[in-house]
Amino acid sequence: MLAFYVLSQSYGHFFAEMKSEVPVKGLEPLKIKDLPKFLTSEPEGACKLLVLMVQGTRKARATIWNSFKELEELELTTLNKEFPNQHFLIGxxxxxxxxxxxxxxxxxxxxxxxxxxxxxxxxxxxSFGSVANIEESEFLEIAWGLANSKQPFLWVVRPGSVKGSEWLETLPDGFLERIVEGRGYIVKWAPQQEVLAHPSTGGFWTHNGWNSTLESICEGVPMICSPSFGDQPPNARYASDVWKIGMVLENGFEREEIEGAIKRVMVDKEGTEMKTRVMNLKGKVDKCLKKDGSSYSSLEDLVDYILSFKR
Structure with missing residues (x-):
């Protein structure tokens, strides 16, 4: 989340190379393909908007962040250099x-x-959130990747999220027969925080919107990452390469890669190690919200800062 603002200043130079594997200098391990993407017919206008956001943030007396110090401490150090105002991480x-x-x-x-x-x-x-839409071909790859993994899954398919389909009419022939005995369950929408907090949930295949990423961290659930646009690609890269609590599907939706990723996160030793690391972050979340914790103290500092303008 903090890295999004740092990289926005030089974003305009990369529109022509958005699929590049080349690292972004000074923002490793982000690659050019991880830079925030926006669907627009006016890329120059999008660049100007990002510049205005950065300029507005720099002029602000203070900025409030939905994050916590222990998660993005290095990014906070960089941010303090680029934006010399008050920063309150209270999430x-x-x-x-x-x-x-x-x-x-x-x-x-x-x-x-x-x-x-x-x-x-x-x-x-x-679950891929409340906005993203996918092609029917991608939907079929997801379905077969889930079925072939032989792992239990709870799949949110939002009505209208598959282009050209109202809901499940494009499920492939033979799919339901492959998920017998309650191995798969499909719903239109789920109570996400309750699902992630449920002891049976062992992994989260997500679009990596910031809210979903934080919710997964807060409940100690490792991630499979399929980012689409906006801040999702850098969030996914941080989950995979910095915090090491997830893995990115680098080639989009391909059933073989999906099957392998599910097994790596849900069954293999690699997934166990991700689980250990994300549980460690969960513990830091629990601590930061308690008295004398980083977010608790930052919230107190924010209140004092606001009240100081009335004195």
Whole structure:
């Protein structure tokens, strides 16, 4: 999240090379292909907007971040050099409130009772957020990757998220027969924070929006990363290469790579090591929100800072 603002200043030079594997100098391990992407017919206008965002942030007296110090301490050091104003890292925001849904879709609570029937850390939760759409060909690759992995999965398929389809009519022939005995469960929307906190959830295949990334960290769940646009690619790269709590599907949606990634995260030693690291971060989240923790103290500092303008 903090890295997004640092890299925005030089973003315009890379539009022609958005698929490049070349590292971004000074922002390793980010690659050019990890830079934030925006679907627009006016790339110059998008660049100008990013410049205005950076300039506005630099002029601000203070900036409030939905993050915590222990997660992005190195980025905070860089940010302080580029933006010499006050920074208050008081997140994760969602931990201050009970789980709520801002989606127009109703949460399907049957997903929780379905999870109740499975062993701990056995289920892969699959959800790509409330905005992203995919092609039918990609949907089919996802379906077969899930089926071929032979791992239990809870799959959120948002109505209209598959181009040209209302909901599940494009499921491939033979798919349902491959997920017998309750191995797969498909819903239109799920109570994500409850799902991630459920003991049966052992992995999260995500688009890596910042909220979803933080929610996964807060519940100690390793990730399979399929970013699309905006801040999702750098978030995914940090999850994979910096925090080492997930892995990126580098080639998009291909059933063989999907199957292999699921097994690596859910079954193999590599996934166990990811789980250990993300549980360590979960512990840091729990600590930072308590009295004298980094976010707790930063929130107190923010209150004092605001009140100082009334004195």
């Amino acid at each position: 994760p925001f969602h931990k201050y409130f009970h789980a709520t849904s801002s989606s127009i879709l109703a949460q399907d609570k049957t997903s929780i009772s379905w999870l109740d029937r499975h062993p701990h850390n056995s289920v892969l939760y699959v």
